């Protein structure tokens with residue numbers, strides 16, 4: 286298996302206020318862990334800057350321009366209660382898009398079997414015209430559209446195990462049966478969406494978990510809801526919205542997953558990727574706010590991706 290790791294130093298230059306959980310140290314912690322020799326086999330690639338055409342396939346160009354106009358010369362500008370931008374935020378968000386679309390290109394070209402994008406800001410709360418929840422562009426959604434437009438993928442599945450529901454991804458694909466969106470998340474919790482009754486065009490599968498749920502409940506939700514949906518859908522590409530804030534150490538939520546649970550879920554998705562999508566799987570970092578829990582979980586996830 287060839288696993289690519291996409292990242293870029295500009296991801297450290299998207300700044301947030303002091304004490305904000307979504308901070309550059311998250312990527313520094315991941316970077317330190319991935320220096321271990323266990324990851325020597327990773328193919329490390331600098332993420333290119335994304336094409337604005339890829340962004341505007343999901344977000345209107347007026348939205349992109351509004352973010353460009355809002356960029357400060359220095360300091361921070363607040364877009365909502367918890368989403369801020371700094372001078373380099375647009376560069377970081379566009380490079381996250383570039384990393385995700387390049388990862389999609391590489392799995393379709395066969396130069397990699399799968400890929401992990403260590404980027405920030407995250408993306409899954411960003412709706413068509415609304416930045417929120419630390420997110421500017423919906424990177425996973427843009428990667429899915431890119432796979433369809435550039436590579437003729439008929440069906441793309443986005444599996445989201447971030448502890449928060451990906452309201453943005455759900456909103457973007459709400460009436461689009463060519464994209465399956467399947468999410469496990471804590472409920473009740475921000476942003477408040479993600480009830481099992483929210484099913485879109487039959488392409489939305491929400492598996493909410495109560496506060497305090499652990500690995501057993503998570504795996505059961507995967508087995509009962511997420512995996513059967515993938516088996517019915519038979520995706521040409523699997524994209525993972527890989528947030529690691531369902532880890533028991535995470536300060537923003539109260540699920541109790543361990544690294545082993547993320548490793549298990551990764552294996553289940555790799556199994557479906559080998560069955561349906563020629564191994565093509567692209568994983569995109571979303572949340573995860575305890576530095577140790579995040580780094581250990583990413584390590585388990587990436588190690589499993591490398592095993593294939």
Ligand SMILES: [Zn+2]
Nearest residue numbers: 447448449572
């Ligand atoms: Zn999250």
